[in-house]
Amino acid sequence: MEKKRLIACLDLKDGQVVKGVKFENFRRQGDPLELALYYDQAGVDELFLLDITATEEGRSIFLELIKEISSRVSIPLAVGGGIRSVGMIEKLLEAGAGKVSIGSAAIEEPALIREGVAAFGSKSIVVAIDAKRKVGRTITGATAPGKETSGKEAHVNETSWEVYVQAGKKATGLDVVEWAREVEELGAGEILLTSMDKDGTRDGYDLDLLRAIKAAVNIPVIASGGAGKPEHFRDAFLIGKADAVLAASIFHEREFTIAEVKEYLQAEGIPVRH
Secondary structure (H helix, E strand, C coil): CCCEEEEEEEEEECCEEEEEECCEEEEEEECHHHHHHHHHHHCCCEEEEEECCCCCCCCCCCHHHHHHHHHHCCCCEEEECCCCCHHHHHHHHHHCCCEEEECHHHHHCCHHHHHHHHHHCHHHEEEEEEEEECCCEEEECCCCCCCCCCCCCCEEEECCEEEEECCCCEEEEEEHHHHHHHHHHCCCCEEEEEECCCCCCCCCCCHHHHHHHHHHCCCCEEEECCCCCHHHHHHHHHCCCCCEEEECHHHHCCCCCHHHHHHHHHHCCCCECC
């Protein structure tokens, strides 16, 4: 099995690290540089810095902050927030980001994915997909597909997810699985898949969502939203088939250290980076 990655995430708002629950009720977690330095020493594999209000405010993530953090840490950085052009991608990479995460702009202008890949390579382009579960449609009756009714009514629940943008404020009408397939066709190197339903709840990743996306694409998928204990990371890898897992508050608040989670995963037979 390929070695799995453990990723920490700094959600930025007004220059500070914050964390909410289901994309709402944000609370301050600390200074981004201090937390970045902590994670550099803690042994995390990658660090994502996502400016969650940049798109809504019509600006990009702060370049000076990226430059400062990248000059002080050795871990790879991925940066997102308000990226709308190949020129901005270039500035962020020059500032020290190893790759960029594009969300809202990728939906508004899918060609940006292809243009970014053409200019900087697929490994530099991550597409962030914020997914919200839709109410399942129930098929009732003897003709429900694939069901033996034996004179009883059959019930089939169809699960699907919708893509949201602008930090979870706007529904797009796009099906998450279909959008993930398109993202791969456009050349993106990776998908950051966040469950809005699980975000900040600490009750585990959306394993159904993960399995659905992993069955649809071949590019790496990062699981995000719901980490609360080491078992959740294990399940994301073994059941959800994630290639990497991302977490925030569980690490910010020192519920568990990176080392503790890696040791647990290793004991569970999941190879991790050292």
